[in-house]
Amino acid sequence: MVSERGLQVLRAIVQDYVDTREPVGSKSIVERHAFGVSAATIRNDMALLEDEELIAAPHTSSGRVPTDKGYRVFVDHLAGLRPLSPAQRSAIATFLDGPSDLDDLLVRTVRALTQLTGQVAMVQYPSFARAQVSHLELVDLGGGRLVVIVVTDTGRVSQRVGVVRTLLDEAQFAVAKATLRAAITGSSIRDASQAVSALAEGQSAGDPIGDAVREIARILVEELETFRQDRLVMAGTATLARREADFRGSIYPLLEAIEEQVTLLRLMGEMVADERGVATRIGRENEAFGLSEASVVTSDYDVPGSHARVGLMGPTRMDYPTNLATVRAVAHYLSRLLEDDESAR
Incomplete structure (x- = not known):
C-alpha cells in the first residue's frame, strides 16, 4: 500500500523524468522538492513504489523512471490539467x-x-452520414471534364474533378444537372447516395443525357462516400x-x-x-x-x-x-x- 507521501514522490519522479530525461534518484528529489524528510526516507518510499511496479530502474542506473502503470496512476490521480498561458x-x-x-x-x-x-x-x-445535401453544383470544364461540388447543411464542402465520355451541349448539361440536383437535394448523405445509384440504373441506354447522368452519378456516389468515411x-x-x-x-x-x-x-x-x-x-x-x-x-x-x-x-x-x-x-x-x-x- 503506497502512502500519500509515496504518491507525491511518484508525482515528483514523473515530473522530473519528463523535464530532464534522466532517471530520478532520492537525492535529486530532496534537492528539487520540499518534502522535509531525508534522502533515506525518500529511498524507502521509492522502494515501495517499485514494489507496486509504479517505477523501475533502467539498466544499472541508481535512479528510477516511471512505468506505464506509474504514468497511469499519475494521470488518473496526481496530474491536474495545467492551465494554458x-x-x-x-x-x-x-x-x-x-x-x-x-x-x-x-x-x-x-x-x-x-x-x-x-x-x-x-x-x-x-x-456526415446524417448530414443533408443542401446544394449540388456541376461545372462543365469542356472536353468531358467537369467539377462536382457537394455542399451539406453542416457546412461541409467537397469537390472532385471527373471525366465523362458522353459530351453534352449547354442545354443538355443543364437538364442533367437539374435531374441530379432533384434526386439528392434535401436528402441525407446516406439517402442521397442510394438515390443517385437508383437514378443511374433507371436511365435509358443510348440517350445522351441518360448516359451522362449515369457517368456523373458514378463520380457523385464516390464523392458522397467521402462524407461517410x-x-x-x-x-x-x-x-x-x-x-x-x-x-x-x-x-x-x-x-x-x-x-x-x-x-x-x-x-x-x-x-x-x-x-x-x-x-x-x-x-x-x-x-x-x-x-x-x-x-x-x-x-x-x-x-x-x-x-x-x-x-x-x-x-x-x-x-x-x-x-x-x-x-x-x-x-x-x-x-x-x-x-x-x-x-x-
Missing part, C-alpha cells in the same frame, strides 16, 4: 482564426497542436524521429499506424473521456493495437449533427498535464468555431 491561448486562436472551410480548419488544428506540444497531432473528421488529418510525424530516444524499441509501428490510419481510428474510437473531458491510453494499454511504445491523449469536439475526436500521440514520457489541457482547449475552441459557423448560416 495567455500566450498558448493566443496561439490557438491565431492558428484557428479565419479558416476557409472545414478541411482548412482541421489542417490548422493539427498544426496548432503539434506546434504547441511537439507531439504527433491528429484530428478525426466527423461523420472515417479519416484523420495529421501533423508532426517528424517529431517521432527527433524523439526516437524516448521510445524503448522501434518507432516503426507508430509510423505504420500513421500511414494506415485504421489502427488509430479504432483506438480513438474506444477511448472514453473522463470527467475532465479528456481520455488517455498509455503504453501497454495500446498493446492490442501494436502501439505499446506510445501514449495517446484525446478530447471530443462537437460539430452540428456529429462529433469526433482530436488528439496527440507520442512517447509515454510526455508532459501529460500540459498535453491534456492543450487537447481539451483546442477541442473546445474547435467546437465553438463550428457552432458559431452554424449559427451564422
Whole structure:
C-alpha cells in the first residue's frame, strides 16, 4: 500500500523524468522538492513504489523512471490539467482564426497542436452520414471534364474533378444537372447516395443525357462516400524521429499506424473521456493495437449533427498535464468555431 507521501514522490519522479530525461534518484528529489524528510526516507518510499511496479530502474542506473502503470496512476490521480498561458491561448486562436472551410480548419488544428506540444497531432473528421445535401453544383470544364461540388447543411464542402465520355451541349448539361440536383437535394448523405445509384440504373441506354447522368452519378456516389468515411488529418510525424530516444524499441509501428490510419481510428474510437473531458491510453494499454511504445491523449469536439475526436500521440514520457489541457482547449475552441459557423448560416 503506497502512502500519500509515496504518491507525491511518484508525482515528483514523473515530473522530473519528463523535464530532464534522466532517471530520478532520492537525492535529486530532496534537492528539487520540499518534502522535509531525508534522502533515506525518500529511498524507502521509492522502494515501495517499485514494489507496486509504479517505477523501475533502467539498466544499472541508481535512479528510477516511471512505468506505464506509474504514468497511469499519475494521470488518473496526481496530474491536474495545467492551465494554458495567455500566450498558448493566443496561439490557438491565431492558428484557428479565419479558416476557409472545414478541411482548412482541421489542417490548422493539427498544426496548432503539434506546434504547441511537439507531439504527433491528429484530428478525426466527423461523420456526415446524417448530414443533408443542401446544394449540388456541376461545372462543365469542356472536353468531358467537369467539377462536382457537394455542399451539406453542416457546412461541409467537397469537390472532385471527373471525366465523362458522353459530351453534352449547354442545354443538355443543364437538364442533367437539374435531374441530379432533384434526386439528392434535401436528402441525407446516406439517402442521397442510394438515390443517385437508383437514378443511374433507371436511365435509358443510348440517350445522351441518360448516359451522362449515369457517368456523373458514378463520380457523385464516390464523392458522397467521402462524407461517410472515417479519416484523420495529421501533423508532426517528424517529431517521432527527433524523439526516437524516448521510445524503448522501434518507432516503426507508430509510423505504420500513421500511414494506415485504421489502427488509430479504432483506438480513438474506444477511448472514453473522463470527467475532465479528456481520455488517455498509455503504453501497454495500446498493446492490442501494436502501439505499446506510445501514449495517446484525446478530447471530443462537437460539430452540428456529429462529433469526433482530436488528439496527440507520442512517447509515454510526455508532459501529460500540459498535453491534456492543450487537447481539451483546442477541442473546445474547435467546437465553438463550428457552432458559431452554424449559427451564422
